[in-house]
Amino acid sequence: MGYNSVAEGDSSVAIGQGSSSSVDTGIALGSSSVSSRVIVKGSRNTSVTENGVVIGYDTTDGELLGALSIGDDGKYRQIINVADGSEAHDAVTVRQLQNAIGAVATTPTKYFHANSTAEDSLAVGEDSTRDVEYLLAMGAKTIVNGNAGIGIGLNTLVLADAINGIAIGSNARANHADSIAMGNGSQTTRGAQTNYTAYNMDAPQNSVGEFSVGSEDGQRQITNVAAGSADTDAVNVGQLKVTDAQVSQNTQSITNLNTQVTNLDTRVTNIENGIGDIVTTGSTKYFKTNTDGADANALRRVKTVLRLVLVPLLPLTTASRWARVP
Template sequence: MNKIYSLVWNAAQSRWVIASELSSKQKKGGMRKTMLKGLAALLLTSAASSAFAGTCIQQDALGTGSVKGTGASEVTTCDAFSIAIGAGSGATSSSYSVAIGDAAHATGENAVALGRQTTASADETTATGVASSATQDGASSYGYFSQATGIKSTALGYNSNASQTNALALGNGANSSFANSIALGAGSVTTIGAESSYSAYRLSGSQASIGELGIGNSNGDRKITGLAAGTKNNDAVNVAQLKAVGDQVDQNTSDLVVMDGRVSNVEQVVNNLNAGGGVKYFHSNSTGSDSVATGQNAVAVGANAQAAGNNAIAMGNDASAQADGSVAVGAGASDNGRGAESYTGKYSDVANNTSGTVSVGNAATGETRSISNVADGMQDTDAVNVRQLDGAVAESKKYTDTSIANLSSSIGSVGGQMTETIQNVTNLQNGTDGMFQVNNTAQAAKPKPTGANSMAAGAGTSAAGKNATALGNGAMANHSNSVALGNGSMTDRDNSVSVGSAGNERQVTNVAAGTRETDAVNMGQLNNSMANSTSNANSYTDNRFNELSGDLDKQKKVLSAGIAGAMAMASLPQPYEPGANMMALGGASFHGESALSLGASHLSDNGRWVTKAQINTNTQRNVGWGVGVGFQF
């Protein structure tokens, strides 16, 4: 016996098996058909491990799903549903493993080793390519001598190496040696990995990262091309964005050159204003931080008011107008980043072109007033990134400090300019020049912001409520968190906005359609809502009336059928001779409904007692019955 085996069909087990050449088998279909069936069975055995159960291999026996080598080394498979093909290959120790190739070894559960001298030694691992190995759970290696030795790591490429948890090495000779890091490109390496606390350029806070992306090595770096402009804090920035910042710094530098001696004069006047000198007919009663207007042509009025958008207006304690063209009026009011917008309304498909947002509340904090956030809603438009502004401002400030120091030697030549500047500031204080002017020919009383953190602007205005704002001649905001806008406007409750007074009301026009619960509703929305409500009410009433009519008609038929049944039972005769019995059948009809009755009656032998029982059915499929006993005397 030369230990040569062949594939035969086992009818009792309904599968192909490997047996000795001396085993008997069916002689059907000829040698060609037998060879084709054997080849198909071998392919099925190697490609579908779930179809056969592997067994441990002894020296003279082969398990189902294994192919024995013909050289010095033989295949070894030692668990259920495993496959091993190739001299010296092995699928041992666990279930569902596959090893194909000379000296390939798949020793983990669900492991796959494909290629000469490949090793997949942990659960759910894959090793593909000559001498590749995947040695930790979930690891995958692809390519000649690729190594994936970290948990769930991946090495893809010739001689690539991923040695830490979740590491990825992609490219010829790429080496990812830190957890959650990526080595991308031929020869690329990772050098630092994740960092829990480090300092970044021009950022004061501590930074943290979960991993590293390496695209080069100590011999050279790579460029990243085709990069879109970043919009969020953690986006990459391209060269075009950096050039824009540089151009702005150059413009600031040019503006600073012409400032000369006017800086010192303006500084003295500004100090007087900061000390509480104020501007005629424009005062604020607050100990909070100064207002800041950083946008072009922006206006900020009130303690800690912030106007960062171009042409933005922030009026009131802690008011914030961050977007271009926006207006925030009242203590704590914010435009929430919404400014001028052109868009198609969400869900309405209506074109909207707004010139800005007027807000008298703050949707982010839940602080609302009667009118707020009236523009149609959509995704926020990005403003200038604060981090980018900080860098540009820092560069400008650095140059400004140097320029001011160099200007000290030329102060004596600007005496005439000093007089002009002082006069300009005096005009600003009197309200006769600048971007905020008043006409007080009637010599009306000055505004009185007597409430805590209140603001009053205009002749004879009064802001007596806490955090109140009064704007306009004779305007009165005497309630907490209230706003009075316009000549003679008066508030009558806390947390309200008034644009008139009792008997002197004003319309609020050009109101965009509201989209949020606290937005104002314009007349178009109100008319549409009323039309829809009326239509829905009419439809509901019609439906209910039709249902009631149907119920009444049905009830009428049931009653008519019942009356017909009563008439049918009343029509039944009864015996008249003593001791007699009678079976009777009766019928009746009433208002289109019919009934049929059946009855039995008996007259006693003495003719005194009468007993009867009867049943009826009608066209409404209802059944009725009745019994009776009578005594005649």
């Protein structure tokens, strides 16, 4: 109906100048309107992609009678003065859409619940669950049982005791409170510790949690680590190499001491258990001691005894000069 309008499809309608309906049961309403899309039954789930949200649809629940077009590609019309829809297949007005958005913005529950019955919790993904509060569970079969826990990935798990625990990565496990398992298959194994003994530290140590990037069966390197500056910073391999070089230099210096020790203080104190096997050099003529203690060798006394013994024997020897004791 209308100048130059064409209705080619079976039971199709074209109303308006230059309108065209080329598919069966299609309707082209208004000048230059075109109805040319073939409607087939099908369905698609709503999903989130890198480019945004893909809206799902389902046209398998009834008979499809065709499409109504009020324009053409690049040529559109508004549909105005539409009453609010009341049934599932009614058109929705802008007012209804605004009310729906406003309800989401003002609801006491801040996040939508999917497989989660607790307040302010989010569960997204097939069989992702949780009933505890203030959590995030995202990914298929992800389970968060600890309050304020976070689980992201396929089959990740945050145990009930792991309050504030975080597990990120497929099959990651946060088994302890305030601890983090990062990466596929990573697990926390000890959690926070109190008064534990750390390697090469005399004082007891404390920690508030654990950060794990692997498990007992598989470890990861942590790369691109800046050199640490504070006592609790991580140390990188570059810093360790500098320390090794200094230790090697000190070891060489100690080796070069050989048998000489110079510039000692005027005393040596607290020698444990005495000195054994003193080896003298050619320039060492005697040792002088001034002690009366047990097991002491006082050479001055030996000299006195020799004088008392040898002097009376001098007349009896023909070579007494060698036996003279000063």
